[in-house]
Amino acid sequence: MSNLLDTVMNIEVFLFIGLLVWLYFKPVDKDRDSSD
Amino acid sequence: MTENNQARGLDPAPGGQKSVFSSPLLIVALAITGVIAVWGLVDAAGLAAQAAFLVQIQFTSRAWFIMLAVSFMLIVSILLAFSRYGSIRLGKDDDRPEFSTLSWLTMLFAAGMGVGLLFWGSAEPLTHFELISRYEKQGTAAGYALFVTNFHWGLHAWAIYALTGLVIAYFGFRRGTPSLIGAPIVDTFGRNRITLPVSWLCDLLAIVAIAIGVGGTIAMGVFQVKDGIDALFGLSDTGMGLTAVVFFVLCAAYFPPLVVDLGSGMAKLSNAAMAVAAALMIFILLTGPTHYIMGGIVQALGEYFGGALVHGFRTYTFLDEHIGNWFSSWTLTYMVWWIAWAPFVGVFIARISRGRTIREFICGVILGPTLFSILWFGIFGGAGFHTVLGGESELMEVVQNNVSAVTFYVLNRFPIPGLTISLVVVAAFLFIVTSVVSAAFVLGMFSSGGDLNPSVKIKLSWGVILGALGAVMILSGSIDAIKSIIALGALPFVFVVLLLVVCLLKTLKTEFEN
Numbered sequence: 415m416s417n418l419l420d421t422v423m424n425i426e427v428f429l430f431i432g433l434l435v436w437l438y439f440k441p442v443d444k445d446r447d448s449s450d
Numbered sequence: 451m452t453e454n455n456q457a458r459g460l461d462p463a464p465g466g467q468k469s470v471f472s473s474p475l476l477i478v479a480l481a482i483t484g485v486i487a488v489w490g491l492v493d494a495a496g497l498a499a500q501a502a503f504l505v506q507i508q509f510t511s512r513a514w515f516i517m518l519a520v521s522f523m524l525i526v527s528i529l530l531a532f533s534r535y536g537s538i539r540l541g542k543d544d545d546r547p548e549f550s551t552l553s554w555l556t557m558l559f560a561a562g563m564g565v566g567l568l569f570w571g572s573a574e575p576l577t578h579f580e581l582i583s584r585y586e587k588q589g590t591a592a593g594y595a596l597f598v599t600n601f602h603w604g605l606h607a608w609a610i611y612a613l614t615g616l617v618i619a620y621f622g623f624r625r626g627t628p629s630l631i632g633a634p635i636v637d638t639f640g641r642n643r644i645t646l647p648v649s650w651l652c653d654l655l656a657i658v659a660i661a662i663g664v665g666g667t668i669a670m671g672v673f674q675v676k677d678g679i680d681a682l683f684g685l686s687d688t689g690m691g692l693t694a695v696v697f698f699v700l701c702a703a704y705f706p707p708l709v710v711d712l713g714s715g716m717a718k719l720s721n722a723a724m725a726v727a728a729a730l731m732i733f734i735l736l737t738g739p740t741h742y743i744m745g746g747i748v749q750a751l752g753e754y755f756g757g758a759l760v761h762g763f764r765t766y767t768f769l770d771e772h773i774g775n776w777f778s779s780w781t782l783t784y785m786v787w788w789i790a791w792a793p794f795v796g797v798f799i800a801r802i803s804r805g806r807t808i809r810e811f812i813c814g815v816i817l818g819p820t821l822f823s824i825l826w827f828g829i830f831g832g833a834g835f836h837t838v839l840g841g842e843s844e845l846m847e848v849v850q851n852n853v854s855a856v857t858f859y860v861l862n863r864f865p866i867p868g869l870t871i872s873l874v875v876v877a878a879f880l881f882i883v884t885s886v887v888s889a890a891f892v893l894g895m896f897s898s899g900g901d902l903n904p905s906v907k908i909k910l911s912w913g914v915i916l917g918a919l920g921a922v923m924i925l926s927g928s929i930d931a932i933k934s935i936i937a938l939g940a941l942p943f944v945f946v947v948l949l950l951v952v953c954l955l956k957t958l959k960t961e962f963e964n
Contacts, residue, residue: 423507424515437949437956438952
């Protein structure tokens with residue numbers, strides 16, 4: 415059980431790192447709106 | 451931007467800044483801190499056990515990630531400072547710094563470290579020494595103990611603060627977003643059904659972490675000042691009576707700076723606290739074994755700057771459980787502790803850094819306090835090692851049995867201990883006041899949608915709330931519970947800070963491309 419929890423918690427971290435990399439390289443032109 | 455704030459529930463009450471309680475965000479934040487405070491009062495042991503259990507799970511599974519994250523922050527900070535982005539000014543191109551460099555450094559240092567230095571100056575190197583000397587010869591153990599202490603208080607800690615502060619300052623002063631933790635996310639990725647709630651959640655986590663963190667600091671600081679007074683007058687078993695007196699004097703001291711402007715309030719307090727701390731440091735250096743202490747400092751400087759970057763990746767994975775527990779209790783706890791303080795110190799550093807370039811900001815924030823810490827621990831730790839390695843074992847007994855008394859024990863071995871212990875008590879008091887004043891200021895900014903000059907009424911309201919939280923934690927009487935809760939509240943911030951760094955890097959790249 416603790417091994418499963420450990421695996422899940424680390425998969426979350428891997429996904430988060432992947433998300434950060436994706437966000438960094440994602441084109442910005444169409445993302446931002448000009449609501450300000 | 452106002453429309454943006456209204457959508458996120460961050461605007462001041464209609465007609466101006468009327469009440470702390472006008473925002474749903476703040477009501478939720480207060481509800482969460484209130485529940486934790488009541489739980490702590492009713493069942494402090496249960497709360498401590500639950501928080502410690504959850505923190506231990508996180509530390510076991512994610513130690514590698516925490517160390518990787520803080521090392522990444524340091525490397526990004528250094529690269530940014532010396533990149534083409536280093537000359538970008540935090541503000542308009544013709545903006546210039548509001549505070550002198552000395553006042554700026556003392557303010558950020560007092561807000562970021564403060565009272566902890568007084569507490570741990572001799573105690574931390576000696577505590578590590580006690581463990582390491584079981585594995586190494588005493589001389590080697592002393593050097594490594596000083597190195598690890600410097601690592602805990604050095605570049606990595608300040609890189610966390612620097613990057614958080616840089617994100618807030620860059621987006622706030624250059625791009626005109628509110629000075630809020632979540633604002634860069636909306637500015638970078640646009641307003642949509644994902645960024646708005648994520649931004650809101652980041653702000654919520656920031657307020658909860660700040661309120662709990664500063665409440666805990668008040669409690670721990672009050673206990674320390676009380677211990678100092680006990681040592682000064684040879685008192686014992688003064689109970690809650692003296693604690694209550696210290697607490698009320700502290701409250702009376704931090705309200706006046708809240709009603710004056712930031713420059714005259716915080717700058718004077720920080721300068722006074724740092725002047726007292728520096729005087730103590732010089733006194734110990736000159737009246738103690740000067741050549742021995744200076745030798746230790748020079749060695750520590752070389753070992754630290756030669757090995758800090760590599761040490762940031764060290765997880766002690768292949769060593770025994772004893773070392774693993776030490777790593778969790780010290781290194782990981784410290785890194786998470788700095789992350790807990792990052793929203794508060796980062797926003798505060800940003801507020802006082804308008805007009806500085808990114809290079810100037812990063813170099814000042816990371817290098818200045820790190821050098822001071824190396825001097826501080828070199829002097830107080832060196833004085834402690836001189837005593838212990840000279841054959842006096844009584845100090846190690848104090849380290850093992852009553853760590854809060856170590857500073858006072860060491861001072862008692864130097865001339866005019868009455869005066870120096872009084873100065874420690876005064877400096878501790880001033881550092882706590884500066885922490886509470888700057889926290890009330892930052893929370894006031896959050897309460898008014900990122901207003902850089904929150905009203906006196908709002909700052910006073912936060913002063914009352916922080917005082918109440920501190921009182922609750924004092925009544926709970928459990929430092930361990932306070933530490934575990936702070937760590938638990940801070941862990942989500944590892945993710946938040948990294949997300950903010952991506953926002954910064956992405957926006958800097960876009961600014962240059964355009």
